[in-house]
Amino acid sequence: MIEVEFLGAAQGVTGSMHLVHTPRGNVLLDCGLFQGRRKESVERNKNLRVNPNDVDAVVLSHAHIDHSGALPVLYKRGYRGVIFATDATRDLCSVMLEDAAAIQMHDAEWINAKIARGTTNMDPVEPLYDQRDVEGVMSLMRGIPYRRTQQVLEGVTVTFYDAGHVLGSALVALDIDDDGDLKRVLFTGDLGRHAMPILKDPEVPPNASVLIMEGTYGDRLHPPRTRMEDDLVEVAEGAIARRSKVVIPTFALERAQELLYTLRRLHDAGRLPEIPVYLDTPLGLKVTDVFRRHPDCYDDETRKLLAADASPFDFPGLRYVQSVRESMEIDARGGPCIILAASGMCEFGRVVHHLKAIIEDPDSEVVIVGFMAQHTLGRRLVERRARVRILGVEWHRACRIRVLEGFSAHADQNDLVSFAERVREHGPLRHVVLVHGESPQLAALAKKLDERDFPSVNVPAEGERLRF
Template identity: 40%
Template sequence: MSTLTFLGAVGEVTGSRYLLEVDGDPRPHKLLLECGMHQGGREAEEANAVPFGRLAGELEAVVLSHGHLDHAGLLPKLVREGYRGPIHCAADTAELLEIMLVDAAFVMAKDVEWENRWRARAGKPTIEPLYDEDDVARTLSLCEPHGYGQPVQLSGGVTLVFRDAGHILGSAIVELAIPSGGQQRRLVFSGDLGNPGSVLMKPPEKVYDADLVLMESTYGDRDHRPLTETLEEFAQVLEQAHADGGNVLIPAFAVGRTQEILYHLSVLYHQGRLRQQMVFLDSPMAIRVTELYARKRKALDPEDLKVLNIAAHGDPGQYLPVLRLTRTVEESMAINRIRGGAIIIAGAGMCNGGRIVHHFRHNLERPGTRLVIVGFQAEGTLGREIVDGAERVRVLGEELAVKAHVHTLGGFSAHAGQRELIGWAGAFRGKPRFYLVHGEPEAQQALQVAFAESGIDAEIPTYRQRIEL
């Protein structure tokens, strides 16, 4: 009998990883679904550092739903430890990975360099990064991109099909037909389902047949505000910041959220409602991803592209003339001389590193500053501390008072809300078994109750739980 073991994103949003062991003689075929990085505090770092052990050499294939680091960020570590098989992903995900993983290796190297300087002064042994750019290059060489709806044969007689999840460029719902006990069992992994109300991406595809469904539950406890209301609040926040003479800080995930925020700023600009005359995209990775989105226009929602009128060209500056792309450290540092009137979009999205923390240092203690949170903030991150109302936070070794106005705009989420999750799950024929993953316990429990009220039975798995298909 084929089995599935839950190795990550259990009781938490990040660290996606599931082991499939498929019927085989003399031993089962091992496939890994996702290889995500844990994101958060010290516990997440420790979890990421745990070796894969023999698994790295035993795996025959890896299947990836999309390119966000919490789903793909440990792939180079797996390769560093000996994995040499194929990495199956959607075509656009393969291109995103090149940007995401190279950046992750670069940031990791810088963090380790800083840490080792401190360790040398303290007389402690030095450490190594989880992986480096050579590991990333080997990882990218193993990627096998596939189109949506295209059946792919994997080892052990497994058939893979990707469907559009509508979350970010290249995001996929994963369908796997798996031999088990003399029968074919159909496993469907939702991946991260997109928010149908958000812009640029197409709505998530519905899937109708499954025996077992792994279901994300990030926002299982709430619905998002209607986009029109969110946009109006966003416009008012920008107006208030302009009136107060302060800057607007937007910690944005480089893939998906950044491009959506630029879209809405562009619309406000052309409506004459954007008073700020300086919009900085201060993230080399987000800049490269934004340029990739522009090149991949055919994968985006054509109705949204009509609004931007970028169907004929792909230069972001043409639809938002006040946008400035700051690629170098020197350009980023120069922004901190601007005391007001600027919108600064910078990573990391959960404020646990990147250039946004440097802008915090110069803006967080100013009452005129507006901090706009547009994405999920995991436990243990600086962003979560601020959202939960911390009056003082530690940034780059310095304690800062949070005097900025903090606004959380959940309507910009790239994830489906509770209502959309129930609607997607309710499309399945029959009564597949549902397992809720990618959610904090409260969200999972709320979605489990809401599912039950809709006639859907769902279980909440535990770490290392093993189930038969």
């Protein structure tokens, strides 16, 4: 009997974590950081929902922090087994987890200094982990090429297929010997979209009997990408006309490169007006370097561009910001400019300070290009709240807010339904389980799948176990 325990990103979108119990041992799929209300996040991330002694192997779908960011906590708690990932995911984790540790240290120092000065009512903060824990994780991580089958435990193998979501992202196929009965559990991690810039399209792995599928955008359809380009031009022109700033919170991985790639294309086409663009994340350059090391993950168009030009993410006017001092100087300077800064959900990192600097300025604009989880600052901005708390201080929000959904790296409802249909065409699919989405999105997706006569569609709650 195979049993899957849904420990995180079940009826929610962050902290992806599922434990697969097989007859010979347990495999943990993903080990992500939870993001939401600050207090709850700290508690949940510190007190991992999985006991490291119950984990025999870890398989990681991709490098985004909400899928990989709690691995150092697992290590700190004593996990010393292997962590399997694609080669590109392993390389990305090395820079991203290091960055996560550094951000936690800076945030803790900054908040604790404010507490000491009596200028915030927040609770004292302690970093979840440090560089040594990250080094420990990296020593356990084994990179495997796509489509090469690798033994994980006795009676369990893994094969990674292209997920088309971010560099290195994988659809994880676990082939499990269930006392003589071979079953394939297919976990999508985050599923990408077709015909997106840079990456190859998602594959359809054959022979799945159980599909654990994400549903972040299970209830909606994305607008066409061409409209996003027009919107970006409009954003730049607006900033110039008002001599103001634009802040774009972005994941340092993929979304940032995709935005740069799009701005570069607009520049080459003569459509981007002259405006300084800052990529303000120390990760920016490092991640871009990892991109350059893995051209095998690119689609043909990007490979051609890369062959003709060493830097498909560069254009005149773009500055990579490295130091904290440089970052603070941007806030002291006037507009117009565009600032791309991490983190994606506005809960930590440099973007928080840039948001604080413009929040009361009616001429400045925040442009949202990614999904914002419930109870994060990013979500409150999407909801256009009049008052928002930033680092323990309440502000009146006067700045403009614009939401561009077409940049999403996630499949939309049509993509998800057609992916599930194609998996069914290529195997004996008996169970579909929906994860990584908030309840309304997953309910809408489940309904669509029911209408198409999928045999068993489940939406487990956190902590629930299902048997297959």
